[in-house]
Amino acid sequence: MNTKSNFGRLGWLVILYVLFLYMFSSTPPDTLNVTAGFFANALGLPNSNPLLIFSAVGGFVGIPVALIFGQIIAKFGAKWPTVGILVVYAVIWLLNGQVKSVAAYGVIVTLITAVSNTINLVSTQQIMNNWFPRKKGIALGWATMGMCFSSAIMVAVFQGLITNVGLHMPFTVMAVICLILAVITAVWFKNFPEEAGAYPDNEPISEEEKAANLKLIAEYKSDFTYGKLFQTKELWALVFIFGFLFLGLVGTVSQMIPRLVCVGMPQTTAIMWLTIASVIGIPASFAWGWIDQKIGTKKAVEVFCILWTIMMVVSAAGSFAVSLPVSILSVVMYACLLGGLGNLMPSMVIQIFGRYDFPQANKLVVPLVVGIRSFALLVVPAMLAAAGAGNETQGFFRVFIVFTVLSVIATIIAFALKDTMIGKK
Numbered sequence: 001m002n003t004k005s006n007f008g009r010l011g012w013l014v015i016l017y018v019l020f021l022y023m024f025s026s027t028p029p030d031t032l033n034v035t036a037g038f039f040a041n042a043l044g045l046p047n048s049n050p051l052l053i054f055s056a057v058g059g060f061v062g063i064p065v066a067l068i069f070g071q072i073i074a075k076f077g078a079k080w081p082t083v084g085i086l087v088v089y090a091v092i093w094l095l096n097g098q099v100k101s102v103a104a105y106g107v108i109v110t111l112i113t114a115v116s117n118t119i120n121l122v123s124t125q126q127i128m129n130n131w132f133p134r135k136k137g138i139a140l141g142w143a144t145m146g147m148c149f150s151s152a153i154m155v156a157v158f159q160g161l162i163t164n165v166g167l168h169m170p171f172t173v174m175a176v177i178c179l180i181l182a183v184i185t186a187v188w189f190k191n192f193p194e195e196a197g198a199y200p201d202n203e204p205i206s207e208e209e210k211a212a213n214l215k216l217i218a219e220y221k222s223d224f225t226y227g228k229l230f231q232t233k234e235l236w237a238l239v240f241i242f243g244f245l246f247l248g249l250v251g252t253v254s255q256m257i258p259r260l261v262c263v264g265m266p267q268t269t270a271i272m273w274l275t276i277a278s279v280i281g282i283p284a285s286f287a288w289g290w291i292d293q294k295i296g297t298k299k300a301v302e303v304f305c306i307l308w309t310i311m312m313v314v315s316a317a318g319s320f321a322v323s324l325p326v327s328i329l330s331v332v333m334y335a336c337l338l339g340g341l342g343n344l345m346p347s348m349v350i351q352i353f354g355r356y357d358f359p360q361a362n363k364l365v366v367p368l369v370v371g372i373r374s375f376a377l378l379v380v381p382a383m384l385a386a387a388g389a390g391n392e393t394q395g396f397f398r399v400f401i402v403f404t405v406l407s408v409i410a411t412i413i414a415f416a417l418k419d420t421m422i423g424k425k
Contacts, residue, residue, distance in 0.1 A: 022146030058113025059374020070363025090178035097171030141289010152278030243372030251376035277335035285339020316400035357423030
């Protein structure tokens with residue numbers, strides 16, 4: 001397997017662009033660590049648990065949003081649909097900083113969660129499939145660093161801006177960033193490397209082959225209808241593997257700071273540890289891309305699932321024993337795995353369905369995965385409420401027991417899944 005990062009100038013620019021898409025579409029769940037508490041205080045609520053439910057609702061609303069958006073991208077390409085959704089995303093961010101009631105918060109957070117999930121799992125993955133069909137692992141290893149940058153940078157930025165300027169300021173900043181990304185997409189981005197005068201994976205091909213590729217892309221009609229996809233066992237295996245893993249990821253990152261505070265860490269130190277974990281995750285993201293490219297996607301997924309399960313067990317042990325050192329160990333383990341999940345999901349879909357059938361399959365895989373992972377923000381408050389006020393550590397212990405069971409199921413399915421390509425090669 002070719003593990004060299006020789007993507008060419010345009011390839012590297014596309015990776016950097018997608019990195020920023022990953023980064024800013026990951027901001028809503030990451031910044032829940034601080035925004036939920038500030039909004040609860042501003043809206044006169046005793047704690048942020050009721051507000052987390054709206055993020056879960058947003059995940060469920062994201063199912064039809066991702067389904068429709070995936071259909072649009074499959075039909076028209078990634079460029080202009082991404083421009084449109086980035087503009088919508090900017091408007092929602094601006095409104096988010098102006099909410100004055102629980103009802104308004106619920107509507108805006110529902111919308112921003114649905115839209116951010118769609119950008120994070122549809123636009124990014126389609127672009128990477130179009131540009132890097134064979135070097136998908138190593139290219140995604142670089143691009144998914146954006147998710148780690150979100151945790152490393154945006155949580156601290158939001159905390160600082162809210163504390164020093166006001167609750168509205170970070171949301172205004174995000175609106176401006178999203179508009180800038182929309183302009184860059186409209187002016188510069190091309191759907192396929194062939195359209196930009198470049199090559200897929202930066203592997204030179206003749207002008208005749210390039211023209212043939214563009215003709216095939218324009219004319220290809222996938223036979224993977226919704227009916228056929230629903231009957232495809234490989235699709236359901238992918239949905240449950242990554243749905244269960246992403247459920248654990250969202251539940252872990254959205255409540256990392258409260259969990260560390262529960263075991264005796266000051267909040268400012270907990271924010272620092274979230275940043276440290278994210279910084280660790282940056283090179284780890286590349287490492288998972290390298291592993292994917294080196295040993296193959298299926299084996300990489302199997303190894304990842306085993307390590308993810310171990311991390312969940314350690315997290316549960318830290319909460320059960322109210323142990324700060326064990327909890328910190330679980331955070332470090334999480335950091336080493338964070339980028340891998342965003343990398344391996346699209347890589348595995350490309351591995352099984354191929355460059356040409358990926359859009360058809362992914363437009364169904366994504367909304368189903370989003371639907372499953374949205375249960376994370378119902379599981380966490382439900383377990384905390386069941387444990388009772390003042391007993392949050394045992395609540396988090398129950399949370400991680402649930403996540404461990406789901407990780408074991410995902411691991412079993414990963415080993416049973418065959419990675420033979422069933423789409424057009």
